Amino acid sequence: MSFGINCLLANDLMTARAMAAELDDLNKARREIEQGMQQEAERVLTSxxxxxxxxxxxxxxxxxxxxxxxxxxxxxxxxxxxxxxxxxxxxxxxxxxxxxxxxxxxxxxxxxxxxxxxxxxxxxxxxxxxxxxxxxxxxxxxxxxxxxxxxxxxxxxxxxxxxxxxxxTGTILSDGELEANLMNIEFAHYLRESGPWGQLFPEPMFDDEFVILQQRIVGEKHLKLVLEKSGVAFDAIAFNIDVKQWPNAKAKNAHVAYKLDINEFRGKQSVQLMVDHIKAV
The missing domain is CATH 3.10.310.30 (Diaminopimelate Epimerase; Chain A, domain 1)
Structure with missing residues (x-):
């Protein structure tokens, strides 16, 4: 039985807290190892x-x-x-x-x-x-x-x-523009529950032009965005972005290919766009 399961099944709070602290340390060590591996991967690609x-x-x-x-x-x-x-x-x-x-x-x-x-x-x-x-x-x-x-x-x-x-060619197949009134938490849940997605049944991909309200790098190479469509603002994130091109202070609008997702933070859910491709327009 895994250490995590043992933590959940601990007989008393003191034991559970001690095991939880150990799990947290293990997770931090794992993230450090993963970060080092990522850096090594980037060096290989650069060479x-x-x-x-x-x-x-x-x-x-x-x-x-x-x-x-x-x-x-x-x-x-x-x-x-x-x-x-x-x-x-x-x-x-x-x-x-x-x-x-x-x-x-x-x-x-x-x-x-x-x-x-x-x-x-x-x-x-x-x-x-x-x-x-x-x-x-x-x-x-x-x-x-x-x-x-x-x-x-x-x-x-x-x-x-x-x-x-x-x-x-690396062509991105899109299901087209998603109407603003469908870019909500209810429809995001509907899409999530329509899976599982796979090789011959891909997750729906949408594309549209957005106004860029905010853009910044998080986690060294991920682009965090706030995009606007039809007067409504949406959080978005693009992982492993080319940091030589983004953030782009000159870009006021962008054509974005994305998946509609749900972001969960501190018990609250909100719509988030998972960006597969972004191009300044």
């Missing part, structure tokens, strides 16, 4: 020299000193930044010099089922992949370090075959 002119169909990277704990984050960042299926590898056991296995974390884009692609490589080239598993958008796999170059060539080859030109 890459990809541009629109030399961008491959898929990205696979391996570095001997990378830590397994950061590869999923790096793969996700690569996928988000370059809109390409991405796999990042690290040593399976850095302390065992005789272990030649490396583990990869994969993230994909709409239009390419990453697990099916790995299965195809495995069936056509037995032995290159030792083991794999996952689903359409994320997967894990293990290969020998000496087989990385061969795997990378195969990954590139089949990704180019499987991906359409449309899949590489």
């Amino acid at each position: 890459l020299k990809f541009s629109e002119d030399n961008l491959p169909f898929a990205i696979a990277l391996y570095q001997a000193d990378w830590h397994q704990g950061v590869i999923g984050i790096v793969a996700g960042r690569l996928k988000e930044k370059f809109h390409r299926p991405s796999i990042v590898f690290a040593k399976a056991d850095p302390d065992d010099k005789t272990n030649d296995e490396i583990k990869g974390s994969a993230r994909s884009i709409p239009g390419l089922h990453i697990r099916d692609l790995l299965e195809h490589i495995d069936s056509q080239h037995p032995g290159v992949i030792r083991k794999f598993g996952g689903h359409a958008m994320a997967a894990g796999l293990s290969i020998a370090a000496n087989d990385f170059e061969q795997f990378n060539r195969l990954f590139q080859q089949y990704a180019e075959t499987w991906l359409s030109k449309e899949s590489l």
Whole structure:
């Protein structure tokens, strides 16, 4: 039984408080580790020299000193930044010099089922992949370090075959403009209860032009906004924003693609726009 469950089931208040304090310390330590991993991921991305002119169909990277704990984050960042299926590898056991296995974390884009692609490589080239598993958008796999170059060539080859030109454009599909009278807590609850959303049943996405009332960075790279439509103000947030472009003091209006969500703070609920894309207009 987990420590958190034990805290909830504690027999007395003093024990529960002590366990709650320990849980809080563990959570703070986890956030520090996560922040360090995020910084490492950003350094990896900065070191890459990809541009629109030399961008491959898929990205696979391996570095001997990378830590397994950061590869999923790096793969996700690569996928988000370059809109390409991405796999990042690290040593399976850095302390065992005789272990030649490396583990990869994969993230994909709409239009390419990453697990099916790995299965195809495995069936056509037995032995290159030792083991794999996952689903359409994320997967894990293990290969020998000496087989990385061969795997990378195969990954590139089949990704180019499987991906359409449309899949590489990073097109955002929108359900269109949401009327202001529907941008309320009741409709947000209705959408939330209509899930679960998935690969072939995506969460509704809306887009519209808003007046920017406020904009600021929170948490180092997240853009917090107050947007106005039809005289009504809405809180909005865009995660992992390009801080070189935002905040933009010159931008008075923006075209925003967003999901309607619910923000809960101190027991109160309010509508919040989860921004997928923002462009000054």
